[in-house]
Amino acid sequence: MLIPHPLLGPRDAQEFTYLGDARLIDRPDGMAEGAGAAFHDYLYLRDNPAGPHRELWYHEHGDRSWLVVTRDTTTHEILGAELVKGPGR
Amino acid sequence: MTDLIPEPALGADAPMRREIGAVTLTERTDVGLASLALRAAASEPAPFGLILPGPGDSVVLQDKGAFWTGPGQWMIEGSENGDFAATVAAEAPGCSVTEQTDGWVVLDLVAPAEALGTLLERLVNLPPEALTPGKATRTLMHHMSVVLIRRSDSRLTVMGMRSLAGSLWHALEDTAARLA
Numbered sequence: 001m002l003i004p005h006p007l008l009g010p011r012d013a014q015e016f017t018y019l020g021d022a023r024l025i026d027r028p029d030g031m032a033e034g035a036g037a038a039f040h041d042y043l044y045l046r047d048n049p050a051g052p053h054r055e056l057w058y059h060e061h062g063d064r065s066w067l068v069v070t071r072d073t074t075t076h077e078i079l080g081a082e083l084v085k086g087p088g089r
Numbered sequence: 090m091t092d093l094i095p096e097p098a099l100g101a102d103a104p105m106r107r108e109i110g111a112v113t114l115t116e117r118t119d120v121g122l123a124s125l126a127l128r129a130a131a132s133e134p135a136p137f138g139l140i141l142p143g144p145g146d147s148v149v150l151q152d153k154g155a156f157w158t159g160p161g162q163w164m165i166e167g168s169e170n171g172d173f174a175a176t177v178a179a180e181a182p183g184c185s186v187t188e189q190t191d192g193w194v195v196l197d198l199v200a201p202a203e204a205l206g207t208l209l210e211r212l213v214n215l216p217p218e219a220l221t222p223g224k225a226t227r228t229l230m231h232h233m234s235v236v237l238i239r240r241s242d243s244r245l246t247v248m249g250m251r252s253l254a255g256s257l258w259h260a261l262e263d264t265a266a267r268l269a
Contacts, residue, residue: 007144007160008226012214015229061229063144063159083160 004081015061021046022054022068050074098194098254110269112200114261120166121173122189125181127161136165136180147225147238156225156238194254202242211264231260
């Protein structure tokens, strides 16, 4: 499987480690009202789609960047990859 | 105080060197290394006059060099073996600089361009254009993280973790021997 790294071009999937659903980026505010329920949903309620899925991959044996990879879970076709942007990146 | 002399990464008295067919494999002990990382909202420095390269690239200026290791991160190379990080830090004010010299084993592969290409086909899963002269990239080789720097058509530097120097040497030696 090849992952089209936005900066480095096609890279072997072996260079990456997989974390999971890209929704993990949207961590709830732990100090807000109803944080317990929000964290329950964040931690346990994940979609498990048959089809395109946005997921987090870490380029561990490369430039150590986090990518959001869109992968079709039924065919393993990689539909796109983008760098995770956020504080400190 | 005892005057201690550091041992080469491969553990011999002198740096290792082997010729296998058209390929010459040499251990380098004259390389000083320091990583340089930008802090938030910092502007890019130009240590030793080096224009820091973009993704997948390297630059050389006299006896200093730099290659890209990640967004906002580079490795600086020099011929100095003392406190290289301090030298780099003085050239890159406001940046995070960490000494790396003793963490790595640095091996040079010299071979005709064609032989080097054939060797790379067997060692790493990268398209040839990712390793044209001047390119530098981190990847997997025999399940080991390595940095490859293509100095020229006929010269490639392989950097790996010092603790796996022996395995890296073995992988390169073995592959070269099979092609010889």
